[in-house]
Amino acid sequence: MLYFVLILAGFAGTRILTPYFKDMICESGMVRKNYKEDPIPVSMGMSFLPLMLVNCAIILYFEKYEFVGTYMFAVMAMSFAGIIDDTMGNRSSSGFKGHFKALFKGKLTTGAFKALFGGLVALFASIPISTGVLDMIINTLLIALFTNFFNLMDLRPGRAIKVYFTSCAAVFPFIPNDIRLLAVGSISSVMGYFPEDIKARAMMGDAGSNVLGVSIGMLVALGLGGGAKMGALIFLVLVHLIAEKYSITKMIEGNRLLDYVDKIGR
Incomplete structure (x- = not known):
């Protein structure tokens, strides 16, 4: 029953609120050209937050899981960092190397702020859910x-x-039921927004992609064992090393299967 309530609240609530967020963002002038040069509202990922917060409140009320507050703090803090980058950022520097190279030259980019602030949020969120120093570092x-x-x-x-x-489908069978509730509470809200994103009617920006990332990161940190965590960490390090030298988009476009899946629904 609780799963049904979370799914209904997250999906329906986000579908109802999304047009209001679009109007608010457009009126504020937060419109940016997408890869097709079409102007669309950006930072729409902030629309995930209200119903994710509602769903976390529902979980906390009925189950009293201590980690729910830590999870929601991490989600909101990372989204805040994304909103800063969406609204104030420029694209003169890119990648970890570019942002930190600028920082060493005395220039703080929004990308460097996001990386440093995000690292501190990750550390803060890891402390209460870790079993020791090594586990805290990995998390x-x-x-x-x-x-x-x-x-x-x-x-x-x-x-x-x-x-x-x-990613959620891959980890869902292996995480405990209490962690699954967090996943359902988040997935349902993202599903409510998804039609806007896939049809390029809105851009979730870092305000949204940060939420997706920290959500999965917390699920893995909370719900998986040490071996699975190390496997995920190795994968992430490799992807980031590759992304510093090559275009992920070009790699996807160069693979028939990945390109096909990537374009489904557009």
């Missing part, structure tokens, strides 16, 4: 790198959310 890296991983994925309509759904 911190997982949360931080998953967050940036979804930034890398969010370059075409629907891509990051497809990867998010796939």
Whole structure:
């Protein structure tokens, strides 16, 4: 019954609120050209937050799980960092190397702020859910790198959310029931927004991709064992190393299967 309530609240609530967020963002002038040069509202990922907060409140009321507050703090803090980058960022520097190279020269980019702030959020969220120093380090890296991983994925309509759904499906069978409730509470809200993203009617921006990343990072940190965590961490490190040298989009477009899946629904 609780699963049904979370799904209904997250999906229906986000579908209802999305047009209001679009109007608010457009009226504020937060419109940016997408990869097709069409002007659309950006930072729409903030529309995930109200119903994710509602669903976490429902879980906390009925189950009293201590980690729910930590989870929601991490989600909201990472979304805040994404909103800063969406609203104030410029694209003169890109990638970890570019942002930190600028920082060493005395220039703080929004990308560097997002990386540093995101790392601190990941550390803060990891402390109460870790069993020791090594586990805390691994959890911190997982949360931080998953967050940036979804930034890398969010370059075409629907891509990051497809990867998010796939990631949730991959971890869902292996995490405890209490952690599954968190996943359902988040997935339902993202599903409510998904039609806007896949049809390129709105851009969730880092405000949204950060939410997807930190959500998966927290699920993995909370629900999986040490071996699975290390496997995920190795995967993330490899992806980030590749992304510093090559275009993820070009790699996807160069693979028939990945390109086909990437374009479904557009």
